[in-house]
Amino acid sequence: MSSGNEMEINVENRDDSVLVTPIGDVDLARSPSLRSRLGKILGESPTRLVVDLSQVPYMDSSGVATLVEALQQCRARNCTLFLAGMQDRVRSVFEIARLDTVFTITADTNSALDA
Amino acid sequence: MEILSQAGLLAPVRAMLTSFSERSGFDDIETGHLALAVDEALANVIRHGYDSRPDGRIWISAYLIEEPHRRIRIEIEDEGRQTDPDQIVSRDLEEIRPGGLGVHIMREVTDTCEFERRKPGGMRLILEKTPRGEHENPSDQNHAGTPENGHK
Numbered sequence: 676m677s678s679g680n681e682m683e684i685n686v687e688n689r690d691d692s693v694l695v696t697p698i699g700d701v702d703l704a705r706s707p708s709l710r711s712r713l714g715k716i717l718g719e720s721p722t723r724l725v726v727d728l729s730q731v732p733y734m735d736s737s738g739v740a741t742l743v744e745a746l747q748q749c750r751a752r753n754c755t756l757f758l759a760g761m762q763d764r765v766r767s768v769f770e771i772a773r774l775d776t777v778f779t780i781t782a783d784t785n786s787a788l789d790a
Numbered sequence: 791m792e793i794l795s796q797a798g799l800l801a802p803v804r805a806m807l808t809s810f811s812e813r814s815g816f817d818d819i820e821t822g823h824l825a826l827a828v829d830e831a832l833a834n835v836i837r838h839g840y841d842s843r844p845d846g847r848i849w850i851s852a853y854l855i856e857e858p859h860r861r862i863r864i865e866i867e868d869e870g871r872q873t874d875p876d877q878i879v880s881r882d883l884e885e886i887r888p889g890g891l892g893v894h895i896m897r898e899v900t901d902t903c904e905f906e907r908r909k910p911g912g913m914r915l916i917l918e919k920t921p922r923g924e925h926e927n928p929s930d931q932n933h934a935g936t937p938e939n940g941h942k
Contacts, residue, residue, distance in 0.1 A: 733804070
């Protein structure tokens with residue numbers, strides 16, 4: 676379990692893909708730990724990064740900014756980024772920010788890993 | 791409610807507002823949007839008003855107003871850096887880059903989002919949100935003007 680501002684994040688390597696599963700709210704307090712973790716993972720040059728958001732009930736604009744930054748890093752490194760399993764509340768933030776068509780969003784992680 | 795300008799305090803504020811909103815008859819999506827707007831507002835105060843200093847004071851007041859139609863009003867006040875309210879605008883969303891989405895989100899998910907300079911210092915933000923179906927006049931969703939201090 677994590678506590679305070681440190682986010683619990685599970686990371687699983689699957690062939691040349693990396694599955695990242697943050698757990699809990701992603702807000703101003705906790706987005707830095709997600710940003711740091713994604714930066715380290717992208718430094719290892721995976722060809723596919725899947726962020727499983729099924730266990731994220733809430734995300735604010737700092738969380739969205741973290742994922743936009745990850746998307747930009749992926750594009751620069753020829754890595755494909757998928758956002759999987761978004762809950763409705765989180766999806767609505769992407770829609771409000773008009774980013775739902777910028778990211779590749781899948782219903783679940785299997786769809787992303789099989790794509 | 792008074793809090794310090796610390797990001798770790800956003801979650802308990804969200805929890806309190808979520809409970810207040812649900813008890814006031816807002817549905818799940820509206821409640822989520824209200825909590826999001828307040829969260830974005832507080833994040834802006836912490837980052838820009840207090841430059842991420844952890845000892846700034848922020849006051850949050852929540853009111854359920856029944857007339858002329860039911861709505862929630864949230865007032866957020868601080869003693870941080872003042873900004874010209876006319877300069878607080880959304881950025882161009884066509885530009886895909888991290889950051890700068892908070893004001894757009896606040897304006898998008900509330901009916902009223904008004905910034906004021908506070909005397910003697912700091913800023914005041916008034917947010918109002920009406921439950922779906924409660925608007926007295928659907929075309930009258932922009933409640934212009936400054937808040938009546940008498941509500942406090």
